Amino acid sequence: MEPTYSAEAALVDLKERLRRLRTERRFSMSGLEMRAGVSHTTASQALNGPSVPSEATVIALAQALGTDATPLLTLRKQVVGAPAKGLRIHADLQFGTLAEDAAHEAMGTPVHVQHERDVLLKEVLVRVTVVNESRLPVQITAFVVEAWDNEALRSFDLLPEPLPTMVEPRSRIVLRVQKEPIDSLDAITFIGVVDGxxxxxxxxxxxxxxxxxxxxxxxxxxxxxxxxxxxxxxVAAFQTRTPVEMDQKPVPDGTNPPEVLATRTMLGLPVPDFLRLDELSQRTGNVEPE
Incomplete structure (x- = not known):
């Protein structure tokens, strides 16, 4: 029976076993990568990096090294079975100075703000701070905005710089994304990040x-x-300023839909035209932006 480790110790042991097996087999890294059919980055991260290798990667490396994958997978399960806790997320709006001639290409939304007697052009971005308060590194792969829409979950998975990236223990990263993914939805069910x-x-x-x-x-x-x-x-449309994946999937039968946490009606705000597309479809002529 395999001994039980903490998640941190299990991850260290998994990588040490892979490195030891490679040394015993006298495989170079390139030779191991070729035998396992994995990329250099995947093999390097599995043996030496801070991230947790996927189950498929562990199996491929074990086969290439001529060893039973079961003990390695048991170690990996101990790591995954104790997911990192203490990942804290905060998000707010950030206003930055914006030149008039840069407004069209700005990542943030241009808005005019009254400042004393002047009206200043500002760029508004969503600032997301991710703090890792755990003892394990966590790979953050996307910033996600999700909403309940027409009996399905609609989501935006955004990859602003520096994603994907590792957040080391007791450290933080700051992401800046455009606010249009939030604006384009109603009935918000989730805003946050997803790990590897x-x-x-x-x-x-x-x-x-x-x-x-x-x-x-x-x-x-x-x-x-x-x-x-x-x-x-x-259609509701906007220009994306960072890489993004959009998805819409129905909730499986027998599964309760997620709790809706924010709607414009709930917050006493008007419903914009781009959320009343059926009504607008009956009109003629062009539809102007709000």
């Missing part, structure tokens, strides 16, 4: 409501637009 193992770390419900209320109360670059190939069909 698929575990999600979200803002508290009150923090989601505060962030959504602040973002929705400001101008946005989301518009209701007619498709060129079918002018009768309306």
């Amino acid at each position: 193992l698929g575990k999600r770390y979200g803002l508290l419900a009150e923090d989601i409501r505060a962030l959504a209320a602040a973002s929705w109360a400001l101008p946005t670059r989301v518009i209701a637009a007619r498709r060129r190939d079918d002018p009768s069909y309306m």
Whole structure:
């Protein structure tokens, strides 16, 4: 029977066993990578990096090294079975100075702000701070905004710089993303980050409501637009400023939908045109941005 370790010790032991086996087999790293059919980065991270190798990677390396994968997978399970705790997420809006000639290309949303007697052009971004208060490094792979929409979950997975990245123990990273993914949705169910193992770390419900209320109360670059190939069909559109994956998936039968944490109606805010597409589809002519 394999001994039981802490998650930290199990990860150290897993990597030490892989390194020892490579040395015993007298394989170079390139030779191991070729035999296992994995990339240099994948093999290097599995043997020497701070991240947890995937189950498929452990099996491939074990086969290449001519050893039973079961003890290695048991160690990996002990690591994954004790996911990092103490990952704290905070998000707010950040206002920065913006030149008039840079407004069109800015990552943040241009807004005019009254400052004493002057009206200044500012760039608004969502600032996300991720603090790792655990004793294990955590790989953050995406910033996620999710909402309940037409009996399905609609989500944006954004990859602002420096994602994906490792957040070392007792350290933090700061992400800056455009606010349009939040603006384009209603009935928000989740805002937070996801790690390399698929575990999600979200803002508290009150923090989601505060962030959504602040973002929705400001101008946005989301518009209701007619498709060129079918002018009768309306879509909510905005230009993405960072790599993003969009998804919409129904909730499986028998599964309760997630709790809705923030809607414009809940917060006493008007519903914008781009959320009333069925109504707008009956109109003629162009639809102007708000």
